[in-house]
Amino acid sequence: MLEKALDGGRGYWAWVCTLLALIGLGFVAYLHQFNNGLTVTGLSRDVPWGFYIAQFTFLVGVAASAVVLVLPYYLHDFKAFGKLVVLGEFLAISAVIMCMLFIFVDMGQPMRVVNVILFPTPHSLMFWDMTVLCGYLVLNVLISRVTFRAEIQELPPRPWIRPIIILSVPWAVSIHTVTAFLYSGLAARPFWESAVLAPRFLASAFSAGPAILIMLALLLARITAFDVGDKALHRLSTIMLYAMLANLFFVAMEFFTVFYSSIPEHTHHFRYLFSGLEGAHRLVPWMWFSLILGTGCAIGLLVPRLRHQRSSLAFLSAGIVLAIWIDKGLGMVVGGFVPSPLGAVTEYWPTLPEVGISTGIYAIGALILTGLYKIALSERAVI
Amino acid sequence: MYDGAKIITGLAVFGAMVTLPAWYGWAGGSHGDAPELAPPAHGEHCVESVEFMRSSHMQLLNQWRDQAIRRGSRSYRSSSGETYKISLTGTCLDCHQAKAEFCDRCHNYMGVQPTCWNCHVEPTGVKP
Amino acid sequence: MNKSRRDFLKKAGMTLLGASGARFVILGIADAEHLPDSGGSGVRRRWAIAIDTEKCASQGDCTACIDACNAEHNIPRIDNPEEEIKWIWKERAKAVFPHQLGNDSPRTLRDREIPVLCNHCENPPCVRVCPTQATWKRDDGIVMMDQHRCIGCRYCIVGCPYGARSFNFRDPRRAIDKLRSDYPTRTRGVVEKCTLCAERLAIGAQPACVEACEATCGAMVFGDLANPDSAIGRLVRTTLTMRRKPELGTEPKVHYKL
Numbered sequence: 001m002l003e004k005a006l007d008g009g010r011g012y013w014a015w016v017c018t019l020l021a022l023i024g025l026g027f028v029a030y031l032h033q034f035n036n037g038l039t040v041t042g043l044s045r046d047v048p049w050g051f052y053i054a055q056f057t058f059l060v061g062v063a064a065s066a067v068v069l070v071l072p073y074y075l076h077d078f079k080a081f082g083k084l085v086v087l088g089e090f091l092a093i094s095a096v097i098m099c100m101l102f103i104f105v106d107m108g109q110p111m112r113v114v115n116v117i118l119f120p121t122p123h124s125l126m127f128w129d130m131t132v133l134c135g136y137l138v139l140n141v142l143i144s145r146v147t148f149r150a151e152i153q154e155l156p157p158r159p160w161i162r163p164i165i166i167l168s169v170p171w172a173v174s175i176h177t178v179t180a181f182l183y184s185g186l187a188a189r190p191f192w193e194s195a196v197l198a199p200r201f202l203a204s205a206f207s208a209g210p211a212i213l214i215m216l217a218l219l220l221a222r223i224t225a226f227d228v229g230d231k232a233l234h235r236l237s238t239i240m241l242y243a244m245l246a247n248l249f250f251v252a253m254e255f256f257t258v259f260y261s262s263i264p265e266h267t268h269h270f271r272y273l274f275s276g277l278e279g280a281h282r283l284v285p286w287m288w289f290s291l292i293l294g295t296g297c298a299i300g301l302l303v304p305r306l307r308h309q310r311s312s313l314a315f316l317s318a319g320i321v322l323a324i325w326i327d328k329g330l331g332m333v334v335g336g337f338v339p340s341p342l343g344a345v346t347e348y349w350p351t352l353p354e355v356g357i358s359t360g361i362y363a364i365g366a367l368i369l370t371g372l373y374k375i376a377l378s379e380r381a382v383i
Numbered sequence: 384m385y386d387g388a389k390i391i392t393g394l395a396v397f398g399a400m401v402t403l404p405a406w407y408g409w410a411g412g413s414h415g416d417a418p419e420l421a422p423p424a425h426g427e428h429c430v431e432s433v434e435f436m437r438s439s440h441m442q443l444l445n446q447w448r449d450q451a452i453r454r455g456s457r458s459y460r461s462s463s464g465e466t467y468k469i470s471l472t473g474t475c476l477d478c479h480q481a482k483a484e485f486c487d488r489c490h491n492y493m494g495v496q497p498t499c500w501n502c503h504v505e506p507t508g509v510k511p
Numbered sequence: 512m513n514k515s516r517r518d519f520l521k522k523a524g525m526t527l528l529g530a531s532g533a534r535f536v537i538l539g540i541a542d543a544e545h546l547p548d549s550g551g552s553g554v555r556r557r558w559a560i561a562i563d564t565e566k567c568a569s570q571g572d573c574t575a576c577i578d579a580c581n582a583e584h585n586i587p588r589i590d591n592p593e594e595e596i597k598w599i600w601k602e603r604a605k606a607v608f609p610h611q612l613g614n615d616s617p618r619t620l621r622d623r624e625i626p627v628l629c630n631h632c633e634n635p636p637c638v639r640v641c642p643t644q645a646t647w648k649r650d651d652g653i654v655m656m657d658q659h660r661c662i663g664c665r666y667c668i669v670g671c672p673y674g675a676r677s678f679n680f681r682d683p684r685r686a687i688d689k690l691r692s693d694y695p696t697r698t699r700g701v702v703e704k705c706t707l708c709a710e711r712l713a714i715g716a717q718p719a720c721v722e723a724c725e726a727t728c729g730a731m732v733f734g735d736l737a738n739p740d741s742a743i744g745r746l747v748r749t750t751l752t753m754r755r756k757p758e759l760g761t762e763p764k765v766h767y768k769l
Contacts, residue, residue, distance in 0.1 A: 036681065037679070037680050037681045037682065037699040038663075038678070038680050038700065039594060039680040039681040043680070044593030044594065045592070045593055045594065045595060045674070045677060045678070046593070046674070048668040048669055048678060049665060049669060103664075106664070106665075107662055107663050107664055107700070108662070108663020108664070108665070108678065108679070108699070108701060108702075109661065109662045109663040109698075109700040109701060110662075112643075112661075112662045112663075113662060115643040115645075115662050116642050116643055116662065118643075119643045119644050119660065121641065121642050121643060121644050123639055124639070124640055124641055124642040124666070125640065126640065126642035126664065127642045130642075182666075186636065186640070186669065186670050187672055187759040187760070187761070188636060188669070188670055188671055188672035188673075188759075189669065264609075337669075340674055341671070341672050341673055341674045342602055342606045342607070342627075342673075342674045343606045343609060344606075344674075346593065
């Protein structure tokens, strides 16, 4: 089965080589960071977490979003997702591996990573995040392997896998909930100290995840003979739309609570992100762009014609991904650190090595995804 | 398995090449130029027997580390009943004064790079 | 504290006085409360510091406590404020007590530069979040750091409401003016902070900052808050002192008299 990933045309190998080159560059950038310390990043005393942790947060959401296929297909017998489910699980596998890599490159002492396992600490959310992510990876590898093998052999999947599939549904919710708890349980950072953070994370994940799947499905329909079918796309775009509306609703809740109550510690962070604080306003254009783009795409998706037409759907999905990526991958983490507990305003922007390492990790994810999708489509004999 | 013979031969060649240095040393019957460590000028004996220190000083140091930092207890009772102050730079290096002569030679020979000296400071010959 | 306990501590103090000799006498610590818990004596210690900011401000730009701490702990001097290592440093009072000091508060008070350090909280959020127990609370209340175990995830920095923790973005060795060999430096990629001089308490000495302050104006008082007869116990029980962000429930053990 795996050997199918090593058999492809010219375009396939050109793509794989491009990814390998990016991985190589990322590795060189990581060696630079490994030898010099995190001083090569834009991080500081006041902004101790940045781009890496933000990408991790975004990708946990992408990983969790496989559940929007698994749940309708296995629990509600929604047949149209049949061909898509395994692609969603493969996306989850790739995303979880990227998450782990982003945590790894963020560590100051990466050689001591096993300390998290040697000294398990249940009162730390970081410990639980590691546990649920590892578990989620195992679940998805197991489920996708067993069900896909059964599909190729044209047999019903083994019955013992069904409870495991059902377990993976709450497990997917748990990975993003625990990731939100990493932030929302901190008295030190009023920006995240909100009970709506976990629901908001899940809503944005269930919008961005399907958006990525839609784009991948449309891409595959273009370059291969594989087509998921309009019924699956329609359902997926509806899920994406309503999740995005829920996300925007939660953002509005945050705005109301923060600004109507007007507690300075809470408003400062939102003011920094959306209007600037003490002359610091690096993220302001990004945050407005994200908010307007996200709202605009949600409105666009409400129009049935735009939602059903493949070309417009591709554009709107890309807009949703970009809007949520800016919100979670730039604003969400950094916004919590400005101003600092002592009121200092220190801005953050990723440096070249940071971007290089992150690109390398995304390339690893893309490579894993490419290989897995290649296997899936080859075995189904559509390419 | 397709091409089973080729795969197994390839793996065997790979395994042999990777372990070549070990075979070389074993066949030659020598351990290279193993360093002869001189005992320190003063101090009658180490906190534990020479054999124990040779084989297990790293575990002992880890135990000292955890006891001093994590349990706040800085005295060690050796198996012969003597009491020592737990201190790498104070107790160990009080006798083994030349780190380069004592620690480094053996570590270099073994090809290990303990990270002790990334933080702990050699009492004499301070180099930044 | 009951009589027998005090007697016990006095005896323990005399023993230590003999043992650690000259240093102890020079420091002039006659009070047994400075001694580490010899074990089995019942009441748990709660080491604390009280700072009289008015007295402190009367010394102008005095940095005796900071200098003593930096020298004691091999703290590197890094000019880039984004990567600085700080165990104790001075901040403007308005930034330290943003709720208590408003725009109409006395200017001298608002702009006063006051020393800040790890609060050694009773409920430390940093300890709660650390995934490896590299930071933990000792029985005597000191929030300790095990640099051997720290993986450098910086979650504790994120969790600390006081900005008291520093991360070694680079190798600190090169930035240390005068390296002393009886205290380790740190390595690249670990978090560090004030340990309330646990190593000095272990030999019956006061924290370095307090000792240095005593030599100048004596604005800092150190001792066991669990002992109502201690100098700090009396001070906190008879004077209005403030702690940073008490509303968070962390129960800081550094008290300020504004």
